[in-house]
Amino acid sequence: GAVVSQHPSWVICKSGTSVKIECRSLDFQATTMFWYRQFPKQSLMLMATSNEGSKATYEQGVEKDKFLINHASLTLSTLTVTSAHPEDSSFYICSAPDRRKTDTQYFGPGTRLTVL
C-alpha cells in the first residue's frame, strides 16, 4: 500500500514554543492531506484539511492561528502548533488520499507531542 511518513515521531517542548510537524506522501501525490489529533483512548478527530496551493480548511472549534497548516507541494504538508501549551499535548496524525484513488486514505505513523 501507499506510504505516508511523519516527522518527528515524537517531540517534547516547553510551553510557549512552536512545533512543526511534517507529513509526506512517499510514493504518490496528494492534493489534499488531513490532520487529526487523538487523545488517549479516544478516536481520531479531524482538525483540518490541507489543500495544495490554497488555504487549509479547519473544522469547527479548531483555532486557525494556533494550528498553522502549509501544503507546500503535492507530497508535503506541515502542521505548526504555535505557542504550545500542555493541553495541546496529543497524538497528531496525518492522512492522504492517493490522487489516483481518492476514496482510500493512508495514514502516517503519528507524532506524539508533549508540552511541558
Next chain:
Amino acid sequence: GQQLNQSPQSMFIQEGEDVSMNCTSSSIFNTWLWYKQDPGEGPVLLIALYKAGELTSNGRLTAQFGTTRKDSFLNISASIPSDVGIYFCAGLDPGTASKLTFGTGTRLQVTL
C-alpha cells in the same frame, strides 16, 4: 465533529475465537473503511468497501457494507495474539472530497 458508533467498545477473547464488531451511523456513506491501530502508531487500512451490500475479505478478515449504507460489520476469524489493537470504522462523506468520519473504536484483547 460527528462520530460513528462502534460496538462493542472493547472485547476480551481467547486465541482462536472469531470476532464480530459493527459500526452504525445516522447518515449514509458511499464508502466504508476499516482500520487497525496499534499503540503509538497510525491507523493501517484493513478493508475498503465501495458498494452497499458488498462483502469483502482480506485473509482472516471479512467486512460488509450494510444495505442501508448506514452500517458496516467486521469479522475476524480464528483470532491470534497479533490481532490485539483498536479497530476503527470510517465512513467517507459523500461530496466532501475524501473527508473521513471515524468510529468510536473497538479495543480487542486476545488471551492465549
